[in-house]
Amino acid sequence: MSAFPPAAAVRAQGEHGDGHASLPRSAAVRSGPLGGSGDIGRWLAGQRRSAVMDVRRVPLEDLAGWRTDPDTGDLVHTSGKFFAIAGLDVLVPGAAVERWQQPIIDQPEVGVLGILVREFDGVLHALMQAKVEPGNCNGVQLSPTVQATRSNYTRVHRGAAVPYLEYFQDTARHRVIADVRQSEQGSWFHRKRNRNMVVEVAADAPDIAPHPDFHWLTLGQLHDLCAEDNALNMDTRTVLSCLPFVGPALPELLGPGRDAFTGALLRSCSGTAGGRYGMTEVLSWVTEARTRALSEARRIPLREVAHWRRGDGRISHESGLFFDVIGVAVTAGGREVAAWSQPLVEPCDDGVVAFLAKPVDGVLHLLVHAKAEAGFLDVVELGPTVQCTPANYTALPAAARPPFLDEVLGAAPDRIRFDAVHSEEGGRLHHARNRHLVVETAEDFEPDHPDYRWLTLAQLSQLLRHSNYLNVQARSLVTCLHSMTTTTPT
Known part of the structure; x- marks a missing residue:
């Protein structure tokens, strides 16, 4: 226990x-x-x-303490603990890419x-x-x-x-x-x-x-x-x-606030002015998005994952995009153990996570995406307006390009309110970075898409008191937004 x-x-x-x-x-x-x-x-x-x-990079087959399961091809630790690299089969009816398979980190521990x-x-x-x-x-x-x-x-x-x-x-x-x-x-x-x-x-x-x-x-x-x-x-x-x-x-x-934007941001955090939608409406919208999502994701043996190959000591997609699974041998001082080996997921390129933001009646609202991801426990969580690795879309249909990516990447400098590169989790991911952006958009910008809604920071904070409502990219940007209430302009 x-x-x-x-x-x-x-x-x-x-x-x-x-x-x-x-x-x-x-x-x-x-x-x-x-x-x-x-x-x-x-x-x-x-x-x-x-x-x-x-x-030090090492071939996956040379990782000390790890083995390839003879039945599934999964990469597992000899203790049966920590985590495994397994396979996932994903079906999303009606999407630009309806079906794919991929390696996935399986770590059931909390x-x-x-x-x-x-x-x-x-x-x-x-x-x-x-x-x-x-x-x-x-x-x-x-x-x-x-x-x-x-x-x-x-x-x-x-x-x-x-x-x-x-x-x-x-x-x-x-x-x-x-x-x-x-x-x-x-x-x-x-x-x-x-x-x-x-x-x-x-x-x-x-x-x-x-x-x-x-x-x-x-x-x-x-x-x-x-x-x-x-x-x-x-x-x-x-x-x-x-x-x-x-x-x-x-x-x-x-x-x-030091200007109109941070003033609206502080009012968005305070919660005193409310938001465009009440919390009952927000919760119903999330529930509807989860009910409407028809995606299915099931574990499959790693050796059955299509379009991925294991060679040269790593696992890679045949296109050279998305990510690789690599092996590393580590020696360290000041850690619980002095040396170990492990797999790491290495993205092909840096990503972008961004909120489009605008004041509504003087209160900053963020355009939030009810986003389905294959590894989520409850199918859909709220993410930023944009969350992607742009380089990956060179191998995908044009219809798969995320909505509002061009608005974010083409934003004029005076519209970019926050811009910093932050790393993702370094214990499982290798050199994974996302450019974090908050982009102010015109007040009359009104996207017509059922999976996007304008919410305040106070509403996001209420949702953050509960599990599985905001994904990790949205949470990271929430911290960046909180930091803007007190930091001076760079």
């Missing part, structure tokens, strides 16, 4: 639907125990110089992504880890306090214990600010979920001395890092998105 308490049984010390006043106060503070943004940059640069991790927070001198700080993952494009990125699969925290690898895990296993003395299971990329993972947690340490708890790779940072400092390429890892961004960064006090605590 898991050592973690069931989410529904966690002792909640107050509901946070109307916001948590310490969050915007922390977001307004740009210095902490580590100093200002320049000091954080220097610390991270030092961590990257001193990080000890060697990642991991924990947890950020520990505590007040210092009345300001909430988050305990963050400078962590290197084998798939990171730049070595060290800022990760949550705890980032561990069940196989990791139950120590299947016979390695060291995960630091600070006990605060997320036993929350009885502390305050749970966020606790919800969320999905990962539905195009690469089969029904993968992680428990996203933010736990505030009890005021009378003993001091917590950070390990050498950890530091206490304010939300304002984390928001500043959002604007930097490949600084906050995906797990940090998804956990931060689950914070109840909402409520009528936001404009009072953070100010009216």
Whole structure:
């Protein structure tokens, strides 16, 4: 049985639907125990110089501790734990591409992504880890306090214990600010979920001395890092998105906004002005989209996956597009285990994730897509307006090109309100990056498509209190939008 308490049984010390006043106060503070943004940059640069991790590509057949199942061809760990590379057969009637097959990461375990927070001198700080993952494009990125699969925290690898895990296993003395299971990329993972947690340490708890790779940072400092390429890892961004960064006090605590756009953004977060659609309408729309979706996805043996080949030590699509499955051998210092081997999914190119945004009666609304993905547990989740790897569409029918991609890529510079490249999960994906964009569109822009609707940030925050409503790309962009309420223009 898991050592973690069931989410529904966690002792909640107050509901946070109307916001948590310490969050915007922390977001307004740009210095902490580590100093200002320049000091954080220097610390991270030092961590990257001193990080000890060697990642060497090896053929899949040479991965130590992994084997090819003789019956299915699936690539599995000899322990039967961690994850496997399996096959998936997908049917989407009526789509531009109605059927395809692909390799998929099968990881049924629910991991924990947890950020520990505590007040210092009345300001909430988050305990963050400078962590290197084998798939990171730049070595060290800022990760949550705890980032561990069940196989990791139950120590299947016979390695060291995960630091600070006990605060997320036993929350009885502390305050749970966020606790919800969320999905990962539905195009690469089969029904993968992680428990996203933010736990505030009890005021009378003993001091917590950070390990050498950890530091206490304010939300304002984390928001500043959002604007930097490949600084906050995906797990940090998804956990931060689950914070109840909402409520009528936001404009009072953070100010009216530096311009009309951020003013509308703050009102969108506050929730006081409502949205174009009520929450009952939004929930009904999502339910209808899930009911209407006719897609089917079933596990098949990896050796039966059509149009993919295993050769030269990797698994690749015959077109050379989409992604490869590669093998790496890793040696690392400061990790629970010092050396291991594993497969990684390597995308063929960088992707784009973007929200089109516009004010409606002075409140910023985001164009949200009810998107079906093969690996989702509940068929459809809400994604950004655009979510794709443009290079892949050279091999697909013109009808498959995502709606609104041209509006995003062709946006005038003065319409681009946020633009940064962020990495995806480096423990399973190799150099996977997405350009994150928020593009302001004309107020009279009204798409006529049943799978798209204008929602406010406060509405997205309400949905984020529940599982399987916002996909990981949308959650990442929500964190970027929250960061825009306090960061200065670049």
